[in-house]
Amino acid sequence: MDTALLIEWLIKSVILLFFGLTGFAYLTLLERRALARIQVRIGPNRAGPWGLLQPLADGIKLIFKEELIPPLADKPLFILSPILTVLPALIIWAVIPWGRQIVIAGREINLYLTDINVGVLYLTAVASIAVYGITLAGWSSNNKYALLGGLRSSAQMVSYELALGLAFLGPIMLAGSMSLVDIVEAQKNLWFVVPQFLGFIIFLLAGLAEVNRAPFDMPEAEQELTAGYHTEYSGMKFALFFMAEYIKMIAISAIAATLFLGGYRLPFIDLPPILDPVVLFIKIFVLVFGMIWVRATLPRLRYDRLMALGWKVLLPLALVNVFITAVIMVFTG
Amino acid sequence: MTDTTLVAEHPLLERFPEGVTPDERKGYEGFIVAADRLVEFATALRDEFGYDYLSSVTGVDYLPDGKMEVVYHAYKSTGGGALVFKVQVPRENPVVPSLVSVYPGADFQEREAWDLLGIRFEGHPNLKRILMWEGFAGHPLRKDWKEAYFEEEKKPFGSRWPGGAVHRAEDENPFGKNVVYPPDFDPEKWTPVGDEALYAGLREFKKDDDLKTEQVVVNLGPQHPSTHGVFRMVVTLDGETVVRLEPVMGYLHRNHEKIGERNTYLMNIPFTDRLDYLSSMSNNWGYVQAVEKLLGDKIQVPERAEYLRVIMAEFTRIVNHIFAIGTLLNDLGAYFTPMLYALEERELILDIFEAVSGSRMMCNYFRFGGVARDLPPGVYEKMRDLVFERLPRKIDELDRYLTENEVVRARCEGVGVLTPEEAIAFSAAGPVLRASGVPYDVRRADPYGIYDRFEFDVAVRYHGDVYDRYLIRLDEIRQSIRILQQALDQLPEGDVIFGSPKYSMRVPAGEAYGRVEGPKGELGFYVVSDGSANPWRYHVRAPSFINLTALSRMCEGDKVADAIIILGSIDIVLGETDR
Numbered sequence: 001m002d003t004a005l006l007i008e009w010l011i012k013s014v015i016l017l018f019f020g021l022t023g024f025a026y027l028t029l030l031e032r033r034a035l036a037r038i039q040v041r042i043g044p045n046r047a048g049p050w051g052l053l054q055p056l057a058d059g060i061k062l063i064f065k066e067e068l069i070p071p072l073a074d075k076p077l078f079i080l081s082p083i084l085t086v087l088p089a090l091i092i093w094a095v096i097p098w099g100r101q102i103v104i105a106g107r108e109i110n111l112y113l114t115d116i117n118v119g120v121l122y123l124t125a126v127a128s129i130a131v132y133g134i135t136l137a138g139w140s141s142n143n144k145y146a147l148l149g150g151l152r153s154s155a156q157m158v159s160y161e162l163a164l165g166l167a168f169l170g171p172i173m174l175a176g177s178m179s180l181v182d183i184v185e186a187q188k189n190l191w192f193v194v195p196q197f198l199g200f201i202i203f204l205l206a207g208l209a210e211v212n213r214a215p216f217d218m219p220e221a222e223q224e225l226t227a228g229y230h231t232e233y234s235g236m237k238f239a240l241f242f243m244a245e246y247i248k249m250i251a252i253s254a255i256a257a258t259l260f261l262g263g264y265r266l267p268f269i270d271l272p273p274i275l276d277p278v279v280l281f282i283k284i285f286v287l288v289f290g291m292i293w294v295r296a297t298l299p300r301l302r303y304d305r306l307m308a309l310g311w312k313v314l315l316p317l318a319l320v321n322v323f324i325t326a327v328i329m330v331f332t333g
Numbered sequence: 334m335t336d337t338t339l340v341a342e343h344p345l346l347e348r349f350p351e352g353v354t355p356d357e358r359k360g361y362e363g364f365i366v367a368a369d370r371l372v373e374f375a376t377a378l379r380d381e382f383g384y385d386y387l388s389s390v391t392g393v394d395y396l397p398d399g400k401m402e403v404v405y406h407a408y409k410s411t412g413g414g415a416l417v418f419k420v421q422v423p424r425e426n427p428v429v430p431s432l433v434s435v436y437p438g439a440d441f442q443e444r445e446a447w448d449l450l451g452i453r454f455e456g457h458p459n460l461k462r463i464l465m466w467e468g469f470a471g472h473p474l475r476k477d478w479k480e481a482y483f484e485e486e487k488k489p490f491g492s493r494w495p496g497g498a499v500h501r502a503e504d505e506n507p508f509g510k511n512v513v514y515p516p517d518f519d520p521e522k523w524t525p526v527g528d529e530a531l532y533a534g535l536r537e538f539k540k541d542d543d544l545k546t547e548q549v550v551v552n553l554g555p556q557h558p559s560t561h562g563v564f565r566m567v568v569t570l571d572g573e574t575v576v577r578l579e580p581v582m583g584y585l586h587r588n589h590e591k592i593g594e595r596n597t598y599l600m601n602i603p604f605t606d607r608l609d610y611l612s613s614m615s616n617n618w619g620y621v622q623a624v625e626k627l628l629g630d631k632i633q634v635p636e637r638a639e640y641l642r643v644i645m646a647e648f649t650r651i652v653n654h655i656f657a658i659g660t661l662l663n664d665l666g667a668y669f670t671p672m673l674y675a676l677e678e679r680e681l682i683l684d685i686f687e688a689v690s691g692s693r694m695m696c697n698y699f700r701f702g703g704v705a706r707d708l709p710p711g712v713y714e715k716m717r718d719l720v721f722e723r724l725p726r727k728i729d730e731l732d733r734y735l736t737e738n739e740v741v742r743a744r745c746e747g748v749g750v751l752t753p754e755e756a757i758a759f760s761a762a763g764p765v766l767r768a769s770g771v772p773y774d775v776r777r778a779d780p781y782g783i784y785d786r787f788e789f790d791v792a793v794r795y796h797g798d799v800y801d802r803y804l805i806r807l808d809e810i811r812q813s814i815r816i817l818q819q820a821l822d823q824l825p826e827g828d829v830i831f832g833s834p835k836y837s838m839r840v841p842a843g844e845a846y847g848r849v850e851g852p853k854g855e856l857g858f859y860v861v862s863d864g865s866a867n868p869w870r871y872h873v874r875a876p877s878f879i880n881l882t883a884l885s886r887m888c889e890g891d892k893v894a895d896a897i898i899i900l901g902s903i904d905i906v907l908g909e910t911d912r
Contacts, residue, residue, distance in 0.1 A: 035668070035670075038670060039670050039673040040673055040677055144549060144551045145551070148551075148573075214666065214668060215666065215740060217666070226558060295668050296668055296670045297667075298667065298738075299662060299665035299667040299738070299741055300665060300666025300740070300894075301740055301743070302743070302892060302894050302895070303573055303892065303894060304573065304892060305743060305744075
């Protein structure tokens with residue numbers, strides 16, 4: 001392994017992390033502004049032009065906040081769990097391709113960190129780790145709201161991960177590969193959302209539940225559980241949970257774009273590879289905006305109905321979807 | 334009100350030849366029942382005479398006579414005037430049989446009377462303090478009870494600068510020396526009686542504790558985003574299911590009634606604004622109505638003032654209901670959008686309140702014999718525009734966005750059901766009662782003001798669940814708009830107040846119960862006058878407070894998320910609940 005490759009990876013990792021973190025910061029701003037417009041309000045517009053410095057101000061505020069740890073909390077776990085939540089959200093980006101090859105100074109550079117041949121498997125595996133962070137946060141806080149939030153969260157994620165995993169199967173079968181780059185390339189002419197429309201819908205619903213966004217934000221249901229699993233967290237540790245949620249929002253949108261919406265590619269048009277990240281960015285933006293829109297529009301489901309939806313509707317539908325896809329593929333070759 | 338001439342030959346007197354006598358004090362009405370016949374009397378009243386709805390229970394301390402009186406106001410749920418009955422017991426150690434077994438709605442009110450007046454209700458299942466805590470010495474509404482910074486018995490107080498030197502009550506009685514606990518009470522060692530489960534969750538768990546419990550006690554509140562203020566629900570949960578729920582209140586208690594008895598009659602009008610601070614106009618009306626009943630013929634409300642009262646009260650209803658719908662949706666987890674849409678309309682109505690009264694929420698607009706000011710120029714046109722153009726459109730819009738929403742329906746339908754029989758028994762009022770299929774609206778059942786002139790329907794829904802309590806508020810807003818349209822069309826010219834505005838007035842001795850259909854339910858004011866410048870007794874029948882009696886019944890067996898929306902659907906305001 002040569003040094004140049006190491007440096008290349010390093011630079012790409014830094015860029016990815018940087019994108020993840022600024023993405024998080026500005027997503028909070030976007031969410032607050034967009035929600036405000038939907039709700040006949042104005043939203044934060046004081047810090048910098050159009051409130052652009054607001055995330056910075058928030059960050060500074062949170063860093064300087066006192067960090068409280070409840071005396072009866074399980075201290076090691078209490079500190080570990082925000083980290084455990086935010087890490088998967090960041091490392092999930094390793095396999096998401098954001099472009100083809102570009103040439104800089106005579107060196108061919110792939111616009112993705114790595115293309116492992118079990119990329120989709122990696123996604124599901126890493127996404128599942130995050131639930132530990134949330135459950136442990138709920139457990140270690142020694143607070144009933146937090147515990148209920150943590151329990152809801154684990155139950156919810158276990159039920160929705162199945163449907164999510166089965167929704168992954170459609171694109172895998174169509175592309176014949178688990179590598180995300182292969183899946184994107186297979187959508188050169190036809191986005192998988194067309195043959196896999198049902199799969200796409202299941203993916204969106206399960207994805208919303210996976211990242212705990214409204215109307216599936218059961219684990220932190222403000223009206224019932226005050227703040228759910230992060231009730232006892234303050235300062236930067238709270239910010240980490242927040243960060244994880246928003247980075248996961250971006251990640252799940254990126255995965256949806258990659259698996260179903262042609263990733264960094266546009267159909268029929270061949271853009272220069274340097275524009276690939278822009279294409280992907282636009283798709284992510286649209287999906288993320290959709291999530292914000294849903295949050296501003298819908299009330300929350302009740303917990304038991306959410307479970308019923310997961311097990312009795314989404315899971316059978318996902319299985320049927322896999323079955324139909326398989327049958328069609330066998331008959332059409 | 335009962336027709337006093339009929340009291341003497343009321344069939345009740347035949348039914349109870351002993352133990353029931355007409356109340357013959359001047360200015361008083363109803364019957365005086367012997368304490369030992371009370372339960373029998375109430376049962377007969379409910380089952381044989383049809384007075385199935387116990388509106389108000391309260392006590393009066395007649396210190397000079399050495400008597401304590403408990404006053405009951407019962408109504409027929411089919412409409413009509415009140416039947417007032419009273420029980421008189423000696424002031425020292427007053428004991429009255431509890432009516433909870435006959436009228437479950439007496440539960441909280443009897444606890445309140447015990448708490449504030451020290452009247453013991455024998456047979457009450459859970460007789461403990463409700464608004465004060467256990468460490469409070471004495472019963473503050475008793476006339477011989479003095480507060481820590483007691484100055485004088487009645488307002489207006491004498492000068493605080495006698496001879497130019499500032500005199501402050503707190504100098505004579507510095508903080509720390511004025512805290513009194515009941516004898517045999519040690520705040521350091523105190524644990525609440527009878528609700529250990531309530532505090533079990535605050536306890537530190539030790540290794541040898543039995544942790545194999547399957548039920549969890551969760552305190553929802555007093556600081557909780559969805560309790561609409563400092564209100565606490567102690568919920569025993571089995572998983573996510575509510576096994577038992579006990580409301581705990583009084584965090585905002587300021588003894589409104591004691592202060593009201595110190596005030597002069599006029600001073601209480603702005604004070605009623607602070608009860609249900611979302612609908613101050615209706616509160617004003619309830620109080621003003623009670624005092625006007627006492628004043629009798631001495632005062633006549635001019636025509637224009639009557640119309641302005643109706644207009645303001647109906648606007649208040651719209652403000653309150655639209656806000657209630659917004660917060661209910663918030664409780665459902667809709668992230669503030671419906672709430673802010675509702676608030677936009679509310680602000681426009683508050684603009685009108687501000688124009689007529691000078692204040693958006695604490696309006697202080699009603700006066701004895703009229704209202705404070707006439708409409709400023711331009712406001713009439715503004716109201717017309719709202720009532721005929723904007724509000725109907727916006728209410729339809731809200732309806733279209735929310736009513737058929739899948740999630741709203743799934744969350745609300747069949748949740749927190751209250752049957753009509755239960756609703757009446759628990760003395761539920763307002764939208765809670767009418768959503769359970771009881772078409773009882775004070776504006777129709779016992780018309781006050783000029784409500785008998787308007788055409789409107791009493792909104793009623795029949796399922797008694799959260800969804801119907803949401804729908805009924807929409808219906809009532811539509812009916813309010815109907816009334817407003819008629820009132821604005823008919824609004825006559827003329828004076829807005831009887832005579833000239835007066836600072837102080839002589840109110841003849843007697844008692845009166847004024848009640849209006851407030852947005853949250855029947856809002857009653859029971860005022861006793863001894864002929865002086867201050868009321869002898871000033872009691873508020875707060876709908877938010879009494880509607881909560883049915884809360885635990887509605888919540889048991891539902892999920893914890895349902896308990897939140899059931900509370901939201903009752904629509905309480907803590908300023909009124911805790912008083």
